[in-house]
Amino acid sequence: MKYEQTLFLADNWEDYALLDSGDGMKLERFGSQNVIRPDPQAFWRPNQPVRSWKADAWFDAKAGDDERGEWRRLNPRAPDTWPMEWNGIRFEARRTPFRHMGVFQEHAVHWAFAQEQLKKAGRPAKVLNLFGYTGLMSLACAQAGAEVVHLDASPKSNGFGKDAQSLSGLDDRTIRWIADDAMKFVAREQRRGNQYDAIILDPPKFGRGTKNETWRFEEDLPGLLDGVASLLVKKPLFVILTAYAVRLSHIALAQALGDRMKAFGGRIEMGEMALPEEKTRRMLPTSICARWRAD
Ligand SMILES: C[S@@+](CC[C@H](N)C(=O)[O-])C[C@H]1O[C@@H](n2cnc3c(N)ncnc32)[C@H](O)[C@@H]1O
Structure with a gap:
């Protein structure tokens, strides 16, 4: 790799x-x-x-x-609440008690990447967005022509995503908004033999599934990555893995993903995610990422 x-x-x-x-x-x-x-x-x-x-x-x-x-x-x-837009995708921003604004703006770099890869593929693609929360990645993929399965443990967040789908004029696109535990869903998809051309996962450090299942990043990620790799088609397009607030390096993320992607060839980009400050050349680091692509 x-x-x-x-x-x-x-x-x-x-x-x-x-x-x-x-x-x-x-x-x-x-x-x-x-x-x-x-x-x-x-x-x-x-x-x-x-x-x-x-x-x-x-x-x-x-x-x-x-x-x-x-x-x-x-x-x-x-x-x-007030309107915001990214590349024709419209949604309502808001001040949440969890300090965020209903959007994780640093992910815009991956929305653009996903759209570029999907358009370049020139074939119908199916995307799985795990821990999808605000749904903006799901909307970006749908806008680029993909059929999307969006999964998050929070039914409320899926509601925000659906609202943004309508606001963005993407109601004619296929997005399945599913509230479930990520691990359980991946295991179920394995049994059903469902496959995906691209998978995105942005797991929290600690989280809970719909039936109070616990998610712990360092303990559960290896098993989830095994499952994710088994859901990919023979020639997948991309896999994006991001992480916040974990005591891990992007090298660790990349190598854990790389092991699972060996059979598919391709390459892994790894590093920090950051926001550039307007007017100065400074950057605000936000999270880490490992991104596999076929080309
Ligand atoms: C870091 S946020 C993802 C943000 C997303 N990348 C975005 O741009 O909106 C993590 C999400 O994981 C969800 N989550 C936590 N534990 C989960 C679990 N066991 N199964 C599925 N989703 C879970 C939370 O509800 C939360 O929405």
Whole structure:
């Protein structure tokens, strides 16, 4: 297996910008709304002092909690939800109590890659999006002509995805929105003999399935990758594996994926995912990735 070091930089998105970062905080623009959120990795100096940043809302993290916290509205007229768009895919952004905005903007680099690969393949393709959450990857693949199976343990998130499908004018595309445990679903697909041309997986460090099944990244990923490889057609197009907040290197991710993909040839790009800061040449790291492709 060939391995290449890559930086997965999500740039070129009009509706999103990282405006400034530093002193443990970041200032971002999501469509019409500017927000300030903590980011422990941003321990460099901000371009402008944080107290001078202009925003519509500010997220206060809850002590001892990596995700949860509360939003403070700095602009009393800030809407609860507002429209955003990526490449014709439309969805409603929102301030969630889990500090995110209903979109993982750093994944735009993979949406563009998936679309490019699907269009280049020039054949009908079936894509499985595991841990699909907001559904934006599923919509990007459907927009590029793929038939998509979207899976997440949260039925509520599937509802957001379906709404975005309608907003984006993609109701005529085949997306199956499934609420299930990822491990169980993959095992079931193996038994049913269903196969996919491309698979995307963005598992959390820790999660729960629909029936309270536990997901632990380091313990469960090897088994899931075995299952994922067995669901691929003879000549698959791509596999994208991303990870947040794990004590692992992208090299570990890439080699775990590489073992399973040996029989298919191709190559693996591996590296960090990051957001470029507008106006400066700085980058905000977000996550790690291993991406297999056939060509
Ligand atoms: C890191 S988020 C994925 C974000 C996604 N890449 C996106 O852009 O929207 C992880 C998702 O995994 C889901 N999840 C957690 N445990 C799961 C399990 N056992 N089976 C299926 N989904 C699970 C959560 O509901 C959550 O939506």
